[in-house]
Amino acid sequence: MHTEICDRLGIEFPIFAFTHCRDVVAAVSNAGGFGVLGAIGFSPEELKVELDWLDDHVGDNGYGVDIVIPGKYEGMGEMDPVKLEAQLQSMVPEDHRRFARRLLDEHDIPAPPADEARSGMMGWTEATAKPLLECALAHPKVKLIANALGTPPADVIKEVHDHGLLFAALAGSVKHAKRHAEAGIDIVICQGTEGGGHTGEIGSIVLWPEVIEAIAPTPVLAAGGVGTGRQIAAALAMGAQGVWGGTLWLTVEEADTAPGQIESYLAASSADTIRSRSYTGKPCRMLKNDWTDAWEREDTPDPLPMPMQMLVAIEAVGAARRYPEQSKGIAFNPCGQVIGRATQVKKAKDVVRELVEDYIEAVDRLTELAKV
DSSP states (O other), X not given: OOOHHHHHHTOSSOEEEEESOHHHHHHHHHTTSEEEEEOTTSOHHHHHHHHHHHHHHSTTOOEEEEEOOOSSOTTTTOOOHHHHHXXXXXXXXXXXXXXHHHHHHHTTOOOOOGGGOOOTTTTOSHHHHHHHHHHHHTOTTEXXXXXXXXXXXXXXXXHHHHTTOEEEEEESSHHHHHHHHHHTOSEXXXXXXXXXXXXXXXXXXXXXXXXXXXXXXXOEEEESSOXXXXXXXXXXXXXXXXXXXXXXXXXXXXXXXXXXHXXXXXXXXXXXXXXXXXXXXXXXEEEOOHHHHHHHSTTSOOOOOTTHHHHHHHHHHHHHHHSTTGGGGTOOOBOOGGGGGOOSOOOHHHHHHHHHHHHHHHHHHHHHHHHO
């Protein structure tokens, strides 16, 4: 399971693990894969703490950092985060705030103390993502920057390349992938609709070969529904140079996932997810629950565009850790359809090992079939 990307990043297996937990990043990178830390939930100061720790715990291995600069969002062009948030907060209709508060009250979720309230802006804009990028670029063991939504601005791509790092970007369609390649992106992460988080509408087995052919020789990582070594073998057979996944790592032993969320993930089947705009404002695959159902009804407000919807949903997002039992019906649980395979807690290194072993078995089986 060795491709050109392995050589470029100095890794043993082209298995990329996206996670918001630094311990998972370290465990996967130390197991021969490549851990990528999602930075969106951190302030620049918090991210520095996480990356300092990672630099001390990945040995001679590298890791990546994932930021979010959407290709389109409300308030584009304003680079002062304080002014941008004030502008967007003023645009949020009161009926959306009242509706969200009513859902929280129905689940006995009180408003957070004023000194613990978090901004719903998070890292969803260029204004908030750039400080996170600057922090990542200051850490020597960061080898790759990924952008989760849209083609990054040209100056951002140049800055990453000037630091000698690779730049990756997610794509959910051939059009998006071509735009990334034309902009100079080094690696396109092609995610089918089965994937967790923000996805398009096309299934992986259709989308992967379309994108691989459309942007060759730009390397492609296959994402969306990858949960076994057999699926890795299928992706590499189609021409992908590796796989990118997030869902498998939500329930590993090292994951800093809230207890209530762990229970929800372990109990979920592949039929329990939905693409919903109810948390982020863009179609995002997650577990269905009372919150997603409520925003889908015809008699309720429509979700706002990104990043305004998160200004409405931030209390629901934060409730999972503070009120693990009450929040099960309204928690933000992004994951892909492959969540049905996450039925028990395992060490991250064991997940990597099982993926590799299953891949080898699949390749051996195909080799035998080719002899017939």
